[in-house]
Amino acid sequence: MAEISIRDALNQALDEEMARDERVFILGEEVGEYNGAYKVTRGLLDKYGVPRVLDTPIAELGFTGLAVGAATVGLRPVVEWMTFNFSLLALDQVINNAAKMRHMSGGQLSVPIVFRGPNGPAEYLSSQHSQALQSLYVHVPGLKVAAYATPYDAKGLLKTAIRDDNPVVLLESELAYAWTGEVPDEEYTIPLGKADVKREGSEVTLITYSKPVRMVMEAASELEKLGVDAEVVDLRSLRPLDEEAIYASVRKTNRAVVVDESWPVASFGSHVAWLISRNCFDMLDAQVELVSSEDVPMPYNHTLELAVQPSVEKIVAAAKRVLYME
Amino acid sequence: MAEVEVQTVKGVGKHKKEFLLPLLRQMQLIRRFEEKSAQMYGLRKIGGFCHLYNGQEAVAVGALSALDLTKDYVLTAYRDHGHAIAAGMDPKAVMAELYGKITGCSRGKGGSMHMFDAQRHFLGGNGIVGAQIPMATGVAFAQMYRQQVMDRKDTGVTLCFFGDGAIHQGAFHESLNLAAVWNLPAVYIVENNQFGMGTAVKRVSAVEDFEVKATGYRMPGITLDGMNVIAMHDGIKAAVAQVREDRTPVLIDAKTYRYKGHSMSDPAKYRSRDELEAYQEQDPILILKAVMSDAGMIDDEEYKQLDDEIRMIVQEAVDFAESSDEPELATMYEDIYV
Numbered sequence: 001m002a003e004i005s006i007r008d009a010l011n012q013a014l015d016e017e018m019a020r021d022e023r024v025f026i027l028g029e030e031v032g033e034y035n036g037a038y039k040v041t042r043g044l045l046d047k048y049g050v051p052r053v054l055d056t057p058i059a060e061l062g063f064t065g066l067a068v069g070a071a072t073v074g075l076r077p078v079v080e081w082m083t084f085n086f087s088l089l090a091l092d093q094v095i096n097n098a099a100k101m102r103h104m105s106g107g108q109l110s111v112p113i114v115f116r117g118p119n120g121p122a123e124y125l126s127s128q129h130s131q132a133l134q135s136l137y138v139h140v141p142g143l144k145v146a147a148y149a150t151p152y153d154a155k156g157l158l159k160t161a162i163r164d165d166n167p168v169v170l171l172e173s174e175l176a177y178a179w180t181g182e183v184p185d186e187e188y189t190i191p192l193g194k195a196d197v198k199r200e201g202s203e204v205t206l207i208t209y210s211k212p213v214r215m216v217m218e219a220a221s222e223l224e225k226l227g228v229d230a231e232v233v234d235l236r237s238l239r240p241l242d243e244e245a246i247y248a249s250v251r252k253t254n255r256a257v258v259v260d261e262s263w264p265v266a267s268f269g270s271h272v273a274w275l276i277s278r279n280c281f282d283m284l285d286a287q288v289e290l291v292s293s294e295d296v297p298m299p300y301n302h303t304l305e306l307a308v309q310p311s312v313e314k315i316v317a318a319a320k321r322v323l324y325m326e
Numbered sequence: 327m328a329e330v331e332v333q334t335v336k337g338v339g340k341h342k343k344e345f346l347l348p349l350l351r352q353m354q355l356i357r358r359f360e361e362k363s364a365q366m367y368g369l370r371k372i373g374g375f376c377h378l379y380n381g382q383e384a385v386a387v388g389a390l391s392a393l394d395l396t397k398d399y400v401l402t403a404y405r406d407h408g409h410a411i412a413a414g415m416d417p418k419a420v421m422a423e424l425y426g427k428i429t430g431c432s433r434g435k436g437g438s439m440h441m442f443d444a445q446r447h448f449l450g451g452n453g454i455v456g457a458q459i460p461m462a463t464g465v466a467f468a469q470m471y472r473q474q475v476m477d478r479k480d481t482g483v484t485l486c487f488f489g490d491g492a493i494h495q496g497a498f499h500e501s502l503n504l505a506a507v508w509n510l511p512a513v514y515i516v517e518n519n520q521f522g523m524g525t526a527v528k529r530v531s532a533v534e535d536f537e538v539k540a541t542g543y544r545m546p547g548i549t550l551d552g553m554n555v556i557a558m559h560d561g562i563k564a565a566v567a568q569v570r571e572d573r574t575p576v577l578i579d580a581k582t583y584r585y586k587g588h589s590m591s592d593p594a595k596y597r598s599r600d601e602l603e604a605y606q607e608q609d610p611i612l613i614l615k616a617v618m619s620d621a622g623m624i625d626d627e628e629y630k631q632l633d634d635e636i637r638m639i640v641q642e643a644v645d646f647a648e649s650s651d652e653p654e655l656a657t658m659y660e661d662i663y664v
Contacts, residue, residue: 022475051471051508062460062500069464072449073399075471092497096454097461104450105442106433107661142662165664 001184007177009151010040010116013158014078016187018048021076024162027054027063028080028117037082038118038177064090064115068098068167071113076162081117084133084171091136098167099142114161116170119147120211120261121309123175127297130305132262134210137169138238138271144192145238147171149213151181153236156190164192173211192237195245201231204319205249207272208259209235212310216259219315226316228323238268246272247280254285255322259310264292286322291315330535332581333561334551341556343623349391349555350618351632353383353611356408358633358640359417360586363407363424363438366644367590372424375453376438379408381585384610385517386412388558389485389580392566397482399447399469401462403489404439405517405584406451413448415441421643427650434653435661455488455522456495459514462486463501466512470573483511483569485562491522493536502543505575512575513565517552520581523588524596540577552582553608556617 004012018024030037032045032055045053056063060081067077081087087094094115101109121130138145144166148154154172161168198213199220208216213234220230233249235242250256256276260269273288294308320326338346360378367376379386382405390400390412402409410420415431423430424438432440432451440451449465452458466484473481492498493516505512516536520527527534540547546568550561558580565576583605587594594602618624 025471025475051467051474054508057500057503057507059496059500059503061496062463062504065457065460065497066464066467066501066504069401069461069466070468070471071464072461073465073468075468092454092457093460096457097452101450102664103661104432104436104440105444105661106431106435108432108442108444109449110664112664144663 001182003180004151004183005178005180006148006151006154007038007040009155009183010158011042013155014041014044015047017159017162018044018052023074023076024078025052025054025075026078026080027056027067029056029058029082031055031080036080038174040177041080060086060089061093065093065097067113068093068111071111072101072109076112078114078116078162081115083117083129084119085129085131087115087117087133094137094143094167095140099140103142110165111167112165113167114158114170115167116158117172118174119171120173121298121305123305124300124302125298126300130298132293134171134238135262135267138268142167143239144168145171146192146236147210147238148236149176149210149234151179151183153190153196155183156188157192157236160189160192163189168192171210176211179214190236193240193242194237195242196234196236197231197245197249198234199230199232201229201253203229203253204255204257204323205231205233205253206257206259206315206319207233207235207246209238210261212259212261215310215312216315219312219319222312222316223319228319230319243275243279246276250276250280251283254283256284257289257291257315257318257322259291259315261293261310263295264290265295267292286324289318289322291318330537330549332549332551334554334557335560338617338621338623339556339560343618346614346618346623349387349559350611350614350624351636352387352412353555353614354633355417355636355639356383356387356411357611358636359411359420359643360407362640362644364586364590366424372438374437375404376424376590377405377588378586378590379405381605381609382517382519382552382582383408384555384558385515385552385580385582386487388555389515389562391559392563393485394482395447397480399449399465399482399484401449401458401465401484402451402487403455403458403492404451404453405489406439406441409487410441410443410448410451413443413446415443415446415448417639417643418646422647422650425647425650427647428653428657429646429650433657433661456492456497459486459488459492459497459501463505463510463512466505466510466575467508469511470509483513483566485513485515487515487517489522490516490518490520490527490536493539494531502545502575502577506543506545509574511569511573513562513569513578514575515578515580518579518581519584521584521588521596524592526596536579537577545575545577547577547579549579549581552580553610553613555610555614
């Protein structure tokens with residue numbers, strides 16, 4: 001076991017999959033000579049050269065669509081979006097082409113492609129660069145969507161996504177690239193559609209994914225100080241969704257708090273909260289709580305931007321509400 | 327600005343009957359197929375958006391006759407029945423798709439705008455204006471990649487068709503730039519039928535001749551007579567040969583005209599009867615028939631016989647579609663993930 005960062009875990013996954021399969025290539029802005037805006041692709045251009053690592057012009061629609069076309073005839077592109085905010089320019093190619101080709105061709109075509117990059121708020125970036133946009137992608141049948149908050153999960157899920165024959169959207173976080181954790185020396189993959197219980201507990205279920213996992217783990221520690229035994233379910237995969245893992249936990253604790261850094265309206269978090277309300281109705285001892293970002297664009301001011309997002313305090317407060325501790 | 331030179335061919339050029347007769351046959355098949363599609367649309371056997379290809383047959387037939395679809399690829403927009411047939415698809419599978427039947431090429435999930443035949447390298451059929459252009463660029467990218475990385479030889483070229491309405495989309499400009507920067511074997515063909523839906527090109531475009539747009543992307547631009555199938559074949563054949571050799575892209579402006587409205591719901595009131603009739607006098611089928619007749623390659627009786635056979639093929643396609651099954655409801659959950 002080595003202790004490495006999420007950035008390096010992703011880099012290892014890319015390196016291993018490129019070595020394993022010559023159909024795998026990477027394209028995006030600054031992925032080559034610059035070694036990646038967040039250094040995820042560091043060293044890969046030197047090792048694999050052009051055209052396996054390609055610096056693109058700033059033309060998200062064009063290079064994303066190009067990758068979709070290449071995937072349709074059997075290559076396995078990994079598209080890096082410098083941030084998901086810029087992926088909005090490519091949305092047509094993802095929703096109308098990548099997610100639809102198999103369907104519209106009556107199953108003749110497949111699109112083995114990975115779209116990855118940082119999503120969600122970082123710091124001091126204002127409203128255009130701090131959006132958690134996963135609900136747009138997870139809404140679309142034909143796409144798979146996954147997220148990671150540990151180096152172990154990042155490496156295993158990226159390797160699986162590259163080998164998957166469907167379009168897979170992977171949510172990363174600028175602030176989490178430097179987070180470290182243990183990764184095995186031997187090769188492994190993690191299946192899509194499998195949640196991971198990051199902390200076992202019996203009194204309340206905290207459900208989350210992506211960067212908020214760490215914050216939710218802190219909240220669970222705070223709750224422990226209050227004598228509350230919280231379970232933390234890291235969904236890891238949003239589509240397909242491991243519903244059974246959610247229900248199994250809620251059956252045990254009878255209380256659920258969903259934590260999602262999206263806006264609250266029509267979000268993935270609100271969908272999960274609805275699923276629990278509908279499918280665990282008889283088991284619930286309290287309403288399902290959703291801790292989301294505030295329903296506002298992100299302000300630049302640091303105090304304001306922190307107040308907009310989920311926090312340990314907000315999560316603890318929500319847990320206390322479903323435990324009737326207030 | 328200097329007027330562009332529209333490349334055309336007088337008479338039958340250097341071609342023999344064995345080559346030209348199949349072109350005439352394919353254009354006639356597309357024409358009769360589209361006439362039947364309109365008829366069946368009127369009878370509500372076909373629904374939704376249905377964009378007919380009448381008038382533009384020479385573009386798809388001439389261009390695709392210059393390809394080797396064992397290695398080359400074709401992508402187009404939503405006016406795709408003609409390209410599908412020119413790619414060699416069975417009219418039965420195309421008509422059944424229009425009917426939404428399970429025997430359709432896309433199992434009744436695509437309809438008029440989404441004809442596909444992966445084996446024949448015909449990759450649709452795209453309903454978003456210009457969205458096939460980046461994809462086609464990616465198919466050409468894969469052809470380049472297989473040669474460079476995977477050591478394959480002779481990986482073919484990609485033909486990308488789109489209408490004049492698509493040329494102002496960012497997708498067009500971003501794609502041509504990428505194709506030039508990465509030396510991709512792509513042939514971009516504007517089917518310039520002079521209307522983006524109901525809007526005349528000159529009302530929304532700074533230029534009416536699109537070959538000039540190639541200059542900004544460091545590639546050759548060529549204008550072809552899209553009403554003349556021989557000119558289309560010869561022009562695309564030369565362009566494809568150049569792309570095969572140089573592995574760099576080309577832009578073609580094919581001047582053509584559509585006889586029908588944008589789709590079945592469009593009465594086309596934005597143009598005059600005189601204009602339509604003027605174009606119908608240069609009908610691609612009549613032109614080819616006339617030059618073949620002048621060269622002694624076909625007479626009226628042989629043409630009638632050919633047309634009779636084609637009418638039968640189209641009727642068989644309709645019969646096949648009529649008698650095919652509706653998809654089972656459970657199929658709605660299929661063909662979404664591998």
